Amino acid sequence: MGRSTLVRLAHSDHPIASPLSDARVDDLLRRAVGGRASVLDLGCGDGTWLLRALRQHPGLTAVGVDTSDVGFEQTLAQAADAGVADRLTLVQGDAREYAGDAPFDAVLSVGAAYAFGGLAPTLDAARGHLAADGLLLLGDCFWPAPPTQAVLDGLGGASADEYLDLPGTVDLVTRHGWATVHGHVSTQEEWDDYEWAWTGAPARWAVENPDHPEAREVLAEVEKHRDGWLHGYRGGLGFVTLLLHPGRAAVAGG
Template structure:
């Protein structure tokens, strides 16, 4: 089974590929992009974050970059249906090599730090794309408590240094010169809704399409993921979304 098939199915009922409720997504976008002109999403997935932002702000244009183009076609069709396609550009490519001709007023990187190899290089990359008075919406996992062997195994053999604690995550951001102006820690309800959707949608597809050649493999992958979550990292993995200002150096330069 291709990873593309599983990802497409897993996010079909929870298009935001992060444990945030719809209301919280709207709130975080309002705090980051409202009233701005250009927004960039580094590791945009299928572009859903950007489509949501465009729906709320008629003066905004958006660019998304991701190594995979899974979901791009669907998102662009949705954008065309509501008259937003001319304000949305989705680019398949390596975010580390993406170049723009001008800085952006807002940058998003939610659950995509892996594309840069960690949180620190993600922060540096975002700064390189952001205007001096812009804002960064950053989302990443953290350890709410020291990870147990079951948590690490449930995450596919993660290492204890994969993430930091919440205080250490915010400290790292601060050491890199950013100022945290708002934050949200995903609730257990948000996590559960995300994971039940992630596993439930592919499972439903598999049982409704039993003759499809990938049905059995999809169901097995879903059951393995759900087992890793329920027996492993449920309650042992946190997710924080931060609204960040580029900091004192940027302020002084203005």
């Protein structure tokens, strides 16, 4: 089974591909795009964040870029049903190379830093698309404590330098000239809801379709992921979402 198919199943019960509750997503979008005219999502997945933003904020236009177009068709159909399709553009391509119209009033990049090679290059890429008074909504993982070997193994052999701790993450953002104007650290409940949905939806599909040629493979992948979570990184991996303003460097410079 292709990874994209498994991810599509995994996110069917939790369409936001991050450990964030519905209420928190709505709040973050309100803070990031409320009253603004345009938003760009770098590493948009299937475009769920943008569809949600468009439904909530009339007049907003949105562009999403992702290397995969899995889920684009469904999201565009939902956008048409909601009457917002004329305000949504989804682009299949490398977000690092996107050179569309700029600047945008807001940029989103939640859980996509890996696509840029880390947090620092993600910040640099976002700045190139953002208006001077715009806002960046950035989400990434961090270590709530030095990771144990079990945590690293549970994440498929991650390295201890893959993420920083929370203070280090915010310090890095600050060193790159951004002002943090809001932040949210995902709770254990949000993480658990996300992981139970990620593993539960594909497992249900597999047991309800036992004769499907990929059912056994899906169930095996789900069990592998769940074991890595429950026996490894549960409680050992954090997620922070930061709302950032790019003007700190100008302020510091007087």
